[in-house]
Amino acid sequence: MGRWEPNARERLVRAALELCAEQGYERTTVVEIAERAGLTRSTFFRHFPDKREVLFAGQDILSQLLVDGIAAAPGAATPHELIAAALDAAAEAFPERRRAFGPQLSAVIGGNSELQERRALKTVRLAEAMANALTRRGLPEITAGLTAQLAGFVLNRAYARWSDPKCDRPFGEIAHRELREVRETLGTLGTAVVLP
Template structure:
């Protein structure tokens, strides 16, 4: 599989993602055509759609694995774990997929997504997918109906609250905590806020 000297440049997929993020940041999402992205990546429109089902998905590629990370971790949690314990383990597993090197890229990505409704829509869909994955995994281990929904929603909420803090340099300028740490902290906060409802 040595394509290094092949007919085409390697890492086509990665080049497409980089080109897409760059162009979206430069000119905005809807002012950028798939042809432009492909051209900057040194390829063509058809190849773009061979790698991604649609234009938006270039920014969300790889997130399909997140649901599996959550589900597997919940399934592997000890039988004695409460629903929120299992959710905590799942968040540990998911956040482990976000090493500090990815932080700057995630930050740029977030800005681009926040600036366009089509992208925010896709983001909402992905978020809903995470919640469904958590709910299903919890029900699989015997957690009854309303409780599983609640725990899943709470876990997803903790994940995104932690993501915001991880990416946003405004809070905690010096500490530079791990995503996993932030997620644990967010989950503790939410748990502590439950009696306030």
Template sequence: MARWEPGTPERLQAAALELFATRGYERTTATEIAQSVGLTERTFFRHFSDKREALFHGQQLLAQAFLEGVNGAPPDASPLDTVARALRSAASHFSAERRPHARARKAVIDENPALQERELRKMADLATTVADSLRARGVDELAATVAAQTGVAVFGVAFGRWVSDGEERSFEDIVTEVFRKLLHLAGDAAPAPQETR
């Protein structure tokens, strides 16, 4: 009966992260994850296609947060202003209570090349989703791609700082700092090289 309790995916995710952190990702099986919370392997596979997905489940919520920011931007907002709104929307989902979990998850991913590759793919998929949403607002192909890739890069840098040891600032404050640094650097950039004839 325990397998039908509400919150089963979250319980499995928490158990998986704890086991990955203490025993190592490669040495932990789906069966062990399920058994550690009194569930069966079959129940685990009802929720996740494999043990890796226990770390990446819920990534659609991050994409949805970005899209809420994009969709909430005024129609005349520039692509970068729209991405800034998307970043603020995503940042609101990263509370101080989530930081210990995020730190542990990042540590597990950092120790495994296959998980690092999966994380990179997740970020690439996010950039594609944001770019598609910008294009749907009428932003041209190049601007949508550059703005979306830039926004995801800002998110990645901010996330890395947010989970670093000793960091206590809010995710939103860090996103704001990184985005301002980007704008400062862009303002300092030399003009694009002129085509020679």
């Protein structure tokens, strides 16, 4: 591939995943990632600040999609409907062509404690972004926080199922199914925790 070709960011992600799967995260260098992608080291750093971030590409976009989904929900939306709106918006971040990244990414992150810590931090930041968006929608702080945590839980479960090589359903469908299951499960715990 020529260095001028489009989709440099996605090519870098794909190259990083391939190399980390082949030789391990620690032994993979930025130069190797750029070369595998058919790009230069400077192009890598135009897209990512470091080697870790290439493996978490799209988290900022995902966060913005979730926040935008919450903001765009109808004015009288319940917490359940706000989560559903966020998940609908997030589905844009999970096109079919990216499904194969999931198993590779899980394997690479699962094999490195530094990356596991980074994933945990990213998960917390997604929840914080959603909680802030829910608070702006008028939810009390505690309700916003719990709703955001629940949305993060649903999002993680949906992603795990969507990225399973045996899965052939779109992310949005899976996410809504997970949300229904979680809501039903909360209902079995007592009326005090039912998500409206």
